[in-house]
Amino acid sequence: MIIVCQKPLKRLKISGITLFPFIFIRNPEDKKNPVLINHEKIHLRQQAELLVIFFYLLYLGEYYFWLIRLKNGYAAYRRISFEREAYAHEHDMDYLSGRKLWGFRRYL
Secondary structure, rough: EEEEEHHHHHHHHOOEEOOOOOOEEOHHHHOOOOHHHHHHHHHHHHHOOOOHHHHHHHHHHHHHHHHHOOOOOHHHHHHOOOHHHHHHOOOOOHHHHHHHOOOOHOOO
């Protein structure tokens, strides 16, 4: 895991994004935000399990599926199984130590 502060993220409405093996965060002080870092670490695990490329294919596929059904970008984002898992467990700092392989499947 490599945490990088990125100025281009300042223009976006996101606090962080994970692009294996990097976690890009908007604000330098967010390096000390355990909830945000844990959320992004969950995405790192998901990406590793799906060999990165399959993660992004499924992620985009789910996003567009929900976008067509819900006609709302934010609602579609929140329905993605990967995001549902990460949001559900971002406060549990021990989640990754006991997480089963492909844990995101519970959120499909």
